Amino acid sequence: MKWDDIDQQVCSVARALSIVGERWTLLIIRDAFKGTRRFDDFQRTLGVTRHRLAERLQKLTHEGVLTRIPYQDRPTRYEYRLTRKGLALYPVLVTLSVWADEWMDDGTGPPLTLWHSRCGKETTPVLTCSECDDPLRPEEVSARLGTALQSFVTSCRERGDAIPDDARLPSAAMDFHQQQLDTLSLHSKKVNHD
Amino acid sequence: MKWDDIDQQVCSVARALSIVGERWTLLIIRDAFKGTRRFDDFQRTLGVTRHRLAERLQKLTHEGVLTRIPYQDRPTRYEYRLTRKGLALYPVLVTLSVWADEWMDDGTGPPLTLWHSRCGKETTPVLTCSECDDPLRPEEVSARLGTALQSFVTSCRERGDAIPDDARLPSAAMDFHQQQLDTLSLHSKKVNHD
Numbered sequence: 001m002k003w004d005d006i007d008q009q010v011c012s013v014a015r016a017l018s019i020v021g022e023r024w025t026l027l028i029i030r031d032a033f034k035g036t037r038r039f040d041d042f043q044r045t046l047g048v049t050r051h052r053l054a055e056r057l058q059k060l061t062h063e064g065v066l067t068r069i070p071y072q073d074r075p076t077r078y079e080y081r082l083t084r085k086g087l088a089l090y091p092v093l094v095t096l097s098v099w100a101d102e103w104m105d106d107g108t109g110p111p112l113t114l115w116h117s118r119c120g121k122e123t124t125p126v127l128t129c130s131e132c133d134d135p136l137r138p139e140e141v142s143a144r145l146g147t148a149l150q151s152f153v154t155s156c157r158e159r160g161d162a163i164p165d166d167a168r169l170p171s172a173a174m175d176f177h178q179q180q181l182d183t184l185s186l187h188s189k190k191v192n193h194d
Numbered sequence: 195m196k197w198d199d200i201d202q203q204v205c206s207v208a209r210a211l212s213i214v215g216e217r218w219t220l221l222i223i224r225d226a227f228k229g230t231r232r233f234d235d236f237q238r239t240l241g242v243t244r245h246r247l248a249e250r251l252q253k254l255t256h257e258g259v260l261t262r263i264p265y266q267d268r269p270t271r272y273e274y275r276l277t278r279k280g281l282a283l284y285p286v287l288v289t290l291s292v293w294a295d296e297w298m299d300d301g302t303g304p305p306l307t308l309w310h311s312r313c314g315k316e317t318t319p320v321l322t323c324s325e326c327d328d329p330l331r332p333e334e335v336s337a338r339l340g341t342a343l344q345s346f347v348t349s350c351r352e353r354g355d356a357i358p359d360d361a362r363l364p365s366a367a368m369d370f371h372q373q374q375l376d377t378l379s380l381h382s383k384k385v386n387h388d
Contacts, residue, residue: 001241003217010305012294013224013287019298020290021217023197030207033332047195064297085297090332091321092293093207095285096214100206103258103279104213109341111204117334119326127285128322132313138227138284140311147303 010152019063020089024048025056026096029082029089032066037079065089094125204346213257214283218242219250220290223276223283226260231273259283288319 001009007018020026027046036042043053057080060066065086068078094114101110116123127136145153156162195202201212214220221240230236237247251274254260259280262272288308295304310317321330339347350357 003242006221011224012291012298012305014221015298016290016294017220021220023215023217026211026215027200027208030205048197087332088293088297091289091330092286094321094330095289096210097206099282099286100210103282104206104209106342108345111206111343111346112337112340115336115338116323116325116328116330117336118328118331119323121323121325122338123330123335124324125321125330126324127288127319128327129310129313129315130318130320131310131315133322133327134310134312136285136288136310136317136319137312138281141317142309142311143306144309144316146306148300149305151302152305 010149016092019059019065020092022056022059024052025060026089026093028053028056028060029065029086030093032080032082032086033090033093037081038071038077039080042080060086091125091127095127098125204343210286213253213259214286216250216253218246219254220283220287222247222250222254223259223280224287226274226276226280227284227287231275232265232271233274236274254280285319285321289321292319 006014006021009015020029024046028042031042031045036045039050039053039057042048042057043050046053048056057066061068061080063085064083066080067083069081070076071079097112114123114125115121128134129136200208200215203209214223218240222236225236225239230239233244233247233251236242236251237244240247242250251260255262255274257279258277260274261277263275264270265273291306308317308319309315322328323330347357
């Protein structure tokens with residue numbers, strides 16, 4: 001499988017990465033959250049080549065993550081703004097950020113802290129369950145076949161096709177395996193120092 | 195700035211992406227969560243080239259996201275397991291997945307649903323505030339200078355250096371701008387159809 005085909009996997013992580021999994025793309029989106037809108041501003045703050053930036057912005061616009069709005073006539077120039085689909089990527093940026101703050105701290109602490117205006121406190125975002133509000137721990141979450149994968153598997157069977165590895169994969173993706181816990185008890189000292 | 199230098203940005207999103215922002219890397223981690231451990235199994239299910247896969251696994255091991263454990267002597271062969279640092283990437287995979295389920299549904303529904311064993315219900319993970327437990331909405335969260343960025347800025351000033359664009363950037367990264375709301379009211383119909 002080529003990278004360009006990963007959106008063909010019946011897997012939500014792969015689908016998401018087919019849009020935001022390229023170098024620079026999530027940094028462009030980070031900057032858009034900060035308020036950056038214009039090509040030259042993205043280019044200056046990211047330092048990416050103009051060609052690469054144009055390609056990324058075009059894809060994000062095509063996919064409806066950004067929308068182009070004219071801000072000048074003769075010649076018409078456009079700026080880029082996050083759509084609702086783009087704004088919905090906020091939790092992805094935040095979870096990446098929380099992870100780096102916890103695991104990549106070089107001893108100087110976090111670059112930023114987050115402030116929640118609703119409660120007026122410094123916040124550490126937590127991924128929780130929509131039903132019981134408890135924090136979601138990977139060992140307490142299991143994946144079940146959803147409708148998309150069910151119909152894919154059914155149609156493979158009806159055609160007499162083997163179910164390909166890369167489609168079968170997500171049927172158990174993000175299930176937490178007991179072996180992982182074994183790893184931890186064996187190697188927790190080591191990995192804590194990494 | 196070259197991509198290989200993005201870990202130099204005093205920004206947690208950039209730092210995280212310097213490890214997990216390459217093509218394939220988050221899919222390797224997804225598979226590791228599923229229980230894949232061995233080189234040939236990663237290679238078969240991902241379809242990535244062996245050279246690329248080796249490079250990615252080496253980086254993830256070097257960065258302490260995966261750990262190599264020998265499973266065979268003569269010749270010694272290793273398998274790869276998630277460390278605590280790797281397991282802590284779970285919220286990143288989940289938020290990507292939730293985003294794709296909401297915004298990339300082709301009409302067939304989600305590939306997978308998630309089940310929370312603690313409460314016994316199908317769950318939709320939500321990013322919430324550690325202090326008040328409310329869902330975090332980007333317009334209610336603002337970023338403030340953390341210690342790492344503060345000391346970086348101070349040392350720039352002490353040396354008489356200009357504060358570079360790519361370091362100043364994160365000082366407001368992920369602040370939510372009122373303009374974004376303007377975009378939404380203007381373009382919400384359009385983006386809903388994307």
